Amino acid sequence: MSNVLRNIPSVNELLESAPLRRVVDRVSHHVVVTGVRSFLDNLRRELHAASAERRILKPAELAERIAEWILASERPRLRPAINATGILLHTGLGRAPLAESAIQAVADAARGYASLEIDLETGDRSQRALAVERPLRNLTGSESAFVVNNNAAATLVTLAALGAGREVVVSRGELIEIGGSYRLPEVMEQSGCRLREVGTTNKTRAADYERAIGPDTAALMKVHTSNYRVVGFTEEASIEELVTLGGKHALPVIDDIGSGALLDLGPYGIDGEPVAGDRIRSGADVVLFSGDKLLGGPQCGIIVGRKKWITAIMNHPLSRALRVDKMTLAALAATLALYRSRDCAEQHVPLLALLTTPIENLRNRAERLAPQLAAVPELATAEPIDDVTYLGGGSVPAQRVPTICIAVTPRRGTIDQLAHRLRVGEPAVVGRIQQDRLCLDLRSVPPSDDRRLVDAFEHLGAGP
């Protein structure tokens, strides 16, 4: 044992080796020195712990191994991935992919300077959200529009601007929690307004809101129960009823619709998702929604509604802290431009293109890809199966989207090991494990990624 330990080369010797000198050229000297030290520490610990005498690698092999280890640990944590989970709005995988025109707009805005807060016509200072104000007004029919970092931020600043120090009335059936620690009562508390809960979990009527209205009431709020449904013996006040009530008591009605479809998704089998323009037409004063859910754009929170309220929100100090950057605005403007017609949006907004892909297309692709995967030595089987998936991202919990998967099983090792190797591979692939098989769901894989999907399997390393 001590002999083996004594034969481990020194840090300096290893640093002189060709493989590690090559690594120094790619990462910093400091990273390599620390990497070599911790690799050797681990090795010594392993050798101490090993009961049997272990063969020590030759110095050249050892240097090669350390170099690979350092490069692997220096890979970026944020890497592109193929989403084969079938969940179209997978928050863990970045929700909606961007349209080609949006990607180009981001690149153009990022590369140099942009007219972010300058009116090029007059040379005067302007407001950054004006980049998307007009298209948002046109698409929703609202008087005014504003954009912040995400819908959580939109809710926070809206409540702060309209309700701080006073009460906002919300139904007990709509006090939502969305993944990633978004809880409406906590956001309300942070905004400085007081939550006034009315009704019950399953039944809330307009009269319940009305009874709660008093001198301290600042607003009425409706929240779309994006990630759950209350079913059975239920009742809720419609937006129209709240608008009538708001009008009677001169109170603004805030409507958090969540995923923010700009089109009715009923024709694609997605029912019950509020459409932003419908809510404006129904008279809601402020409508809030995410940019990266059903809209299919970049992460942001969109606020549309009456000019009076939007101006108050824009002028609130929190708006400065929650503002979006030029890349988000560029991506959003380009995405909104695709909504000039339903056809155009369906074709060019990736989320809608994936959602509307006919099942026969998915089946044809699966039948073409399955034999290619079955030929990969690491796999025992690969076959197309019919399945269902969900939109995800806290949207439309109950609606099943028909899909086709390729179900694969490994020749050796477990399903979890195979899933792990694919996740850390190049490109990274994330699938879903189901009944002892790894399912690659084509609903969330654009056809342009088919080749890369097969590549990922062909490049599977020797093992975990």
Ligand SMILES: *Cc1c(COP(=O)(O)O)cnc(C)c1O
């Ligand atoms: C998703 C969602 C939010 C949070 O939106 P983010 O853009 O994720 O911050 C808030 N309210 C509702 C109703 C939602 O569906």
